Amino acid sequence: MAAERSARSSARRASPRSGGAASFARVLAPVALVAASTSAAATFWVMRVVLPAWNTPHTILEGVVHAPSDTPRQPALARRVTFVVVDGLSFEHARAIEELAPLRDEGAFRQLVAHYPTYTGPNITAMMTGLSPRESGVRLNGVETGVPGIDDVAHAAWDAGVFVRVRSRTYAEFDALARAPRQADVKRGRLQVVFDWEVDRARPTPTARPGTATLLELIYFGDVDEAGHREGARSERYAKAARDAGHYVQRVMRELDPAEDLLFVASDHAHRTAGGHGGAEPDVDDAFFAAWGRGVRRGVELPARPMRDVASTITVALGARTPSSNLGAPMLDVFDLDEARAAELAAEPFDQASRFGCTVHPTASCADVEAARAALHRGAGAADAIALLGTLAVQRDAGASDREADDALKRAAAGTSVGALFLALSQAGGFARPRSRSGYLAPLLLAVTYAATLFALGYRPTLSTMRQTEDFMIDAGKAAGVALAIMLFAAWRLRWGVRDALFTSLAAFAAMIPFWSMVGASPSALGPPVASALVFMVSPMVLAAGLAAIGIALIATARPPRASAGHGR
Ligand SMILES: [Zn+2]
The missing domain is CATH 3.40.720.10 (Alkaline Phosphatase, subunit A)
Structure with a gap:
């Protein structure tokens, strides 16, 4: 309560009538600091950690030795x-x-x-x-x-x-x-x-x-x-x-x-x-x-x-x-x-792909490779050998995507805990505890308006609707603008204060932590498609929340104090 009182009184002191520029800045400083650091962290994570893991030299193939097959090649099939x-x-x-x-x-x-x-x-x-x-x-x-x-x-x-x-x-x-x-x-x-x-x-x-x-x-x-x-x-x-x-x-x-x-x-x-x-x-x-x-x-x-x-x-x-x-x-x-010709043609590619595939990721069907190779040398079994390469690929892909889905789930659980802990800590000190029930809904209002605007612009939770970086930046800017306008209107109407501002910024950041965790940034894995699209599309919301927080704080400090403000709850 002491913290609440002092926050309220400092807001009052900072109003243009009673306060100077110094106290005005003192109220805004923590909001600006939180807004800037959450925005910087979100931007750094997505642009410098997640994105580089997408186009990457570090995959499961990195460092795996490969050499052309020494099985004789067949003559060309065409001029x-x-x-x-x-x-x-x-x-x-x-x-x-x-x-x-x-x-x-x-x-x-x-x-x-x-x-x-x-x-x-x-x-x-x-x-x-x-x-x-x-x-x-x-x-x-x-x-x-x-x-x-x-x-x-x-x-x-x-x-x-x-x-x-x-x-x-x-x-x-x-x-x-x-x-x-x-x-x-x-x-x-x-x-x-x-x-x-x-x-x-x-x-x-x-x-x-x-x-x-x-x-x-x-x-x-x-x-x-x-x-x-x-x-x-x-x-x-x-x-x-x-x-x-x-x-x-x-x-x-x-x-x-x-x-x-x-x-x-x-x-x-x-x-x-x-x-x-x-x-x-x-x-x-x-x-x-x-x-x-x-x-x-x-x-x-x-x-x-x-x-x-x-x-x-x-x-x-x-x-x-x-x-x-x-x-x-x-x-x-x-x-x-004919079968013999097909077997001749299949021998070299089969040798190369089965050898390399079973080196990169040995799967159950690698045990069948020798028999298939022997059949090809006898001039038979081309279709079976090709089908076996397909099976090896399916097993490799399924193994990788099962592992990825498993890891993503574990990371999502860990990320949810971290996000919740982060939010709880911000509440524990009281400095970011909203002063009214509507303040708790502020981050939700921001998320809904931001997401609804992107939706209206044609975005869906799939990379297929993601535009090129420059175009997306403009669209994300529009979504942030709409969200900001609605947030500022709500802040003015609902008399949100500095702590509501801090909560908005911190909660938006905390809400992204499970998504960031779920998608991860491992170059050797593909993140879950829907969560990946959301990370790219929704992360700018953290910046919008930072701006909204500054706006809310500005409105709160500029607003003339109302005697009954404390009874509004
Ligand atoms: Zn295209």
Whole structure:
């Protein structure tokens, strides 16, 4: 009570009529200090601790030795391989649109399951390295390479004497994500790609070593993703961009000779109905893969495969080594192969992926590897061997996500205790104990108005609705502004005081501790998707609470004292 009385009387003393600047500052100082330190702690944690753990060189693969398989490679399946990435085109659309009918009817088609986080960077990395984001350390967009020294399709191709050409229209990051060697031919520009396409045809094809393809072309088409972000996966704009992509693919098909060349087409993720991707919800991981050309089965739709299976599919086609750190399985089922030939082709990628996979994370089915290898040497069991690689991956992923979920739960429990203790301590001294019941609801009002504003701006608890950092900062600023306005109005109406201000700031911080704990900051693990999205979206609320606290304190000190104030409770 003594503390309450002194706080109230100091508030009175600090009012402009009776107090000077010094006492005014003395009342505000603790609020400003609490606001600044909680804001600084929240910002530091999210920006300097959590975020760096997302794009990271420190994953389960760090320091694990990998070498190319010494199982002999088979000759290339084609003269040249062209791989077109259609960013953001969903399986559903790719399967339905007329413009891709020639590709589907004359080739093999399947669903490709994008890895979480379903961003372009992590999933193109999966295509190029055969590694999921948890493994590669590339989990957000940007020019990121993840774990140092991981092998990739472009380097495997180059080392085998295959010339590598990379073409993207506007997406600069594709050049980096394609991981092309320095000497490769990398060009960019919206019009240039069309022009280059013609010029490239006229150039002599580089000569490769016997048994390998001559050329690997990696082409990026970005318009569908742009349309998805702007207007969503059900929009006419998205449908039109999908048709344009289909026309583009048809054009590529006309340039290639299906008797000699191979065309692969794939997307990296799909889009929400309202647009956006990145989260773990089922509609955004729904990508597709298609193969067309030399040796490819015609008009078949095959069972779904994970994104990381693209990498070894490309290297097998090129006659190049399977990337030595690959954990995917080649999609040999797109080719028309007899059993003996399939076993020959499967031997090298199987040896590489099973050896590396069982080194990184030994699972129950690693015991079956030797038998599968023996069968391949006898010229049989390719489908079983590929299926075993799939099982190993599923066991690895399930083991990792079970462990992650377990750890997240433990951390959430610990974080809840810490948050509660933090709040209890702030109450124990009385200095942040609200002076009225409405004061206890102040942090809740802040959280609700902040969250409701973000919701109105289209945010949901999934990374798919997260915008780019700069855009999100603006939206978070709007949410904070709305919350602040409502808080200040409530503070004025409900006569909140300095202690209500302190409580608002401290409680908002304490409320985030369980979320921060649950998500953690371990680079070798993926945090729970919903909590991760919330950490990024809701953490700025701590800053909003700090501002609100300062505002509440200012109003309290500036307000003329009311004789009956103490009886309001
Ligand atoms: Zn996108």
